[in-house]
Amino acid sequence: MPELPEVEVVRRGLARWVRGRTITGVDVMDPRSIRRHALGTEDFIGNLGHATVLDVVRRGKFLWMPLQAEGSREGTLPGVALMAHLGMSGQLLMQDPDVPDEKHLKVRLRLSSSDGMPEELRFVDQRIFGGLFVTSLVPTPDGQPGGQGETPLPEIAEEAAHIARDPLDPYFSFDDFYTKVKGRRTGLKRALLDQGLISGIGNIYADEALWRAKLHYARPTDTLRRADAFRIVEAAREVMGDALAAGGTSFDSLYVNVNGDSGYFARSLDAYGRAGEPCRRCAAVGLASIIKREQFMNRSSYRCPVCQPKPRNARW
Structure with a gap:
């Protein structure tokens, strides 16, 4: 299972490619990969549609992308995020639309065009232990950023709120x-x-x-x-x-x-x-x-x- 350095490598790559871009479409090929989203496929797609990815954040081995809903006022805290759990074999890959689908492709996010960058974020998972789901962001108890990110926010994904900071976190005590x-x-x-x-x-x-x-x-x-x-x-x-x-x-x-x-x-x-x-x-x-x-x-x-x-x- 990926540990902190592997997840941080993914975080840095995602931050480069998806930060500031809008999700223009979502395809769920295998509902098992969004099983942690309790309200089902339609709600998952509805939460992501036309949302802008503000950042990619990591604490420990947890990875999430704070989302700004369409029409939200600029400067307000996002409140929700797309959580990614890689499990044993989960992969988040940036691809162009003309690249053939991977054998174990589970979820596809189509992104707004941006200076020749790949326009799809694909979640590929051979063993289906990982997954994606939309989650709430909650305030951090200490008022400090929730984890490693490009634009630190004093919020943390609800599922990661119980874990301690990691040794690479500048706020680790x-x-x-x-x-x-x-x-x-x-x-x-x-x-x-x-x-x-x-x-x-x-x-x-x-x-x-x-x-x-x-x-x-x-x-x-x-x-x-x-x-x-x-x-x-x-x-x-x-x-x-x-x-x-x-x-x-x-x-x-x-x-x-x-x-x-x-x-x-x-x-x-x-x-x-x-x-x-x-x-x-x-x-x-x-x-x-x-x-x-x-x-x-x-x-x-x-x-x-x-x-x-x-x-x-x-x-x-």
Whole structure:
């Protein structure tokens, strides 16, 4: 499933192509892809018709496009947004009308013409775990922008209002994170995956951040020193920044950006997926250490037994 860097790659691409453009038509090829829009297909199309996309915003792995309805006064807060959930295989692709429909095309948004830009935004989803729906925007509790966007607004999609800010958010508070994580009696990786504590970090980037910070995934959070907590947050910020620069992490053809291109950060992973291979950091100083794969929460964790030794008071 795409994690924060992959969703941010999509957000930046969409912002370039759709911001300020009007939706002139909507085609729903498969109603299953708008099943989260409880009022059905006609209401979905009615909400989008002739609405202008004001921005593309992301918090954690949530992505939404604030909409200005036709006839709304300029400068008023939008109040509604088109939410996009990519799921396991969802793709948002910008295409020209003369490009043949993709095999798994589910929804098509036709956009107003703009300086030779592609005129269709297509939602393609092979496995149908993702989808689109129109949602309400609610005020942010702190009055700050709801997430990463080009024109920050103090509103957030209702479905994303419960999650914490992510490490790349300029309004992320390390002090708030540290206070909350110290109050938990859990393991460090579980805390990193808890979207109520810190959002946007999934299994891949948790393993990579823990490797960079030289911390074991079962380190008890209530014993975490402030310096260690700062180190793991900075490591998460760095690894996701590196992934962004590489266009995200792609292990197959399902994750692509709005131009249909795959990211290549998988080539730079230091821990995740490298079981049985030498730890690069240990090898650099002449130590022989092999990355281990271990069972964790019905998934896998990867670590170096030398760089990231298991604590005696490990908490899973």
